[in-house]
Amino acid sequence: MKRILIRGITGSMGVETASMIISHSDYKLVAGLAEENLNVDLSRLTGLSKATDVSIFADLKEAVLSTKPDIMIDFTVPDGLLPALKQALDLGLDLIIGTTGLQEDEIQELKAYTEDKSATTMLIPNFSLGAVLMMEFASKASKYFPRAEIIEGHHENKADAPSGTSIATAEKLEKTEPFLKEEEIKYTIEGVRGGEKNNVRIHSLRLPGLMARQEVIFGGQGQTFTLTHNTISRSSYMPGVRLALDRIEDKSGFIYGLDKLLD
Amino acid sequence: MKRILIRGITGSMGVETASMIISHSDYKLVAGLAEENLNVDLSRLTGLSKATDVSIFADLKEAVLSTKPDIMIDFTVPDGLLPALKQALDLGLDLIIGTTGLQEDEIQELKAYTEDKSATTMLIPNFSLGAVLMMEFASKASKYFPRAEIIEGHHENKADAPSGTSIATAEKLEKTEPFLKEEEIKYTIEGVRGGEKNNVRIHSLRLPGLMARQEVIFGGQGQTFTLTHNTISRSSYMPGVRLALDRIEDKSGFIYGLDKLLD
Amino acid sequence: MKRILIRGITGSMGVETASMIISHSDYKLVAGLAEENLNVDLSRLTGLSKATDVSIFADLKEAVLSTKPDIMIDFTVPDGLLPALKQALDLGLDLIIGTTGLQEDEIQELKAYTEDKSATTMLIPNFSLGAVLMMEFASKASKYFPRAEIIEGHHENKADAPSGTSIATAEKLEKTEPFLKEEEIKYTIEGVRGGEKNNVRIHSLRLPGLMARQEVIFGGQGQTFTLTHNTISRSSYMPGVRLALDRIEDKSGFIYGLDKLLD
């Protein structure tokens, strides 16, 4: 049974991940890291009734020596991230990292350090299986349906537009062709055709009652083919985290992106 | 049994309407008007196998005197429209007009002329029952869901954007409130929030495989409410034409818009 | 400012309603009723940070005498419901009741008692504005689109099928006609055409990742018209509760159903 330590256990993704691991018999949550040694009842933190004997530490080395984890899962912030990851590798752990914000040179350094230690590091900026499948399928569909548009919708508190996933999806649609008559359209209201990336028009909705959804609509002669991903809670990331845990034993070296874990 | 004359019988809406009337036992198609006296087999024009004894005339007066219609349906062009309609009223006909493009003063003149003759004139710019219901329901829903966006999609040969129906719909959403955080969004691609009318964002898709569709998405706390109208053939206008025919006996005077015929 | 008492304040709907009222400046939450006098911090119960001076009582009379509410909102269970409602009317309160399960004769008794006291009682079995609008619009659309089917989808823990809302919707589609060729279909798998109510086929989906959604699809010549309601959290009922509160002053007597509160 794999022994897991979660760095950032008191954040929202940390709590979700702790709940998932506790309810799963193949893994054992042995420790959490937080900004200070906490005297909290983890079962309360996670909303689970099951009693748990998980200690929460402020110091990584102390946590590892006390609880002997095999794997560290990291959901924190970019600040101080790389040194902590290197320390974990020094202590013999494999890594699953959901924290985003590492710079390109930091990523290269982490990769080299992982290989040097013969460890396994999974850097996964997006744990959503639905989003990963959407991008893979969209890329393939664009070979056969060369015209496509994306509609993404989010709640009204989202800070940016369009969503990062919609841009990443448009970048995968390498075979999408531009709409040649765009210039000939007579516009009675400006801006209705949305934004453009890689020949794909992107439309962003911001409405209460939406959490996160994305549609990629492919148009062909007499038919449309649509991929839709709809997310209603943060728990949707957990199957992706579980997939990473399930695959970590069969993998080695540095792995970047959830798509590398699909068959 | 109502006797019908179609002005513009060789155009695409004229042909659809002729087919509909021929297959309907409550109405009798007695004549068509076209640019010249045609020696065509109407059953071939309409694709119907049934033999028909419908004559096609170039002259309205000749057609009326020969075939004694009760009602004239007009699907033509604005050029020369008003004089033709007044001549038909002089000849004692009631009118159902699907032709668009009359100016506001011409509409007033037609209204006065109709009332003067104690006739019935239905001026129906859009015979789509789905579009009319969508506008009525959208108007009501906006009282209870004060945030809304419209997505309209059409084939790639549509000349303008957004669609006239989407603008007309947005104009009905009198209670829709603006999205207050629009200014705070950080845009990584410009234009993704679409065009704006009456506090409603409008997004236009242009793709092969689409004919004509419109979604109005209302967002509220924890829920969305969506009206969707999807059209796949021009025959979709026929139930609206039939509704006008069914209601013309109970109505009198000048009637503007299909919504006036709904209960 | 209306003074509100919530009976059943510790249940999930009670907590949602308490949160909503606390954050709304037109209403004042003055008391809650629960099974025992609770020494809880209501701000913690509702997840709100704002401190609140709301007392929670086990006895209705004591609560009313201490806190002088104008309106009682009830989200409890059918057991003991009618006597409690009558006691509240005796104490001079108006009522908004979201609890379901009263028998027809109890409803009649409540109505008579309300009128006797010259009070206002709103009995609202479903506070979802989206569901109420869907039923009203569906009823009207069925006059013009005489063929319809319903698809409802819920999470996997829902105890029954189809949903009560889908049945109530089908019952409103008075003009829907049966599909005449149903008997002629050659079935290669049994049961795919779903269940039937009032000439409407109902299809129930049960999948993880769904909370509650319903589509009513109307089919007509060359077009479809679809109403879709999608719910992602229990907070979606709050605008309906607020509507009841906003309208209670203008209403009197016994009111049954949220649809009676729409313009």
Added chain:
Amino acid sequence: MKRILIRGITGSMGVETASMIISHSDYKLVAGLAEENLNVDLSRLTGLSKATDVSIFADLKEAVLSTKPDIMIDFTVPDGLLPALKQALDLGLDLIIGTTGLQEDEIQELKAYTEDKSATTMLIPNFSLGAVLMMEFASKASKYFPRAEIIEGHHENKADAPSGTSIATAEKLEKTEPFLKEEEIKYTIEGVRGGEKNNVRIHSLRLPGLMARQEVIFGGQGQTFTLTHNTISRSSYMPGVRLALDRIEDKSGFIYGLDKLLD
């Protein structure tokens, strides 16, 4: 330029295919086969204005000797199909066959005969690229989303239910798991959960205004992932026919199914 003969040129798929080939500069339509030598103007048959010098024959051998085609496309009926295909192979043609209904032993015989002649035969029961992509993607998605349901909708004249494509799709979902609580549901209307194939529930809609559409909805923790294919005209098969024509030179031997032609 490949020279094409269409067997069954007067049927609806034959006409569509003729139109497509005539408008495409890489292929030359040189002959059609029909039940009798026809003296028809092919441009009228296909609705194209372009004049064409395509002869229509009743006899295959005569057609081949006169017009020297490279490839025969077959859209006919199972009756007499195998002998005609073997005759075409004898005459040195490669084959693209859209006709369905060959028995398993006939398919094996055709395969052996093709290999014996060192020819290329593509037997393609479904030319819809959208349907083929849907099945491929659905099969892959079922590995990561182990619960799925299918909703297929068709016009009211479809003879069978569910659609063949929905059954074929369900058969590809090898990893889909049954809904374990199915037995516990309390049914207030029977039959609402649809039909079942391979642990997948299938729901069939039959409504006017629909042509052919299919949704496969995958449900996972907190998210749904949906594949939707919507067809509005028979021309939607043409990109699949063109793909077969484009790939026939690079392929040899017996090829069964459009999916074998995707990269």
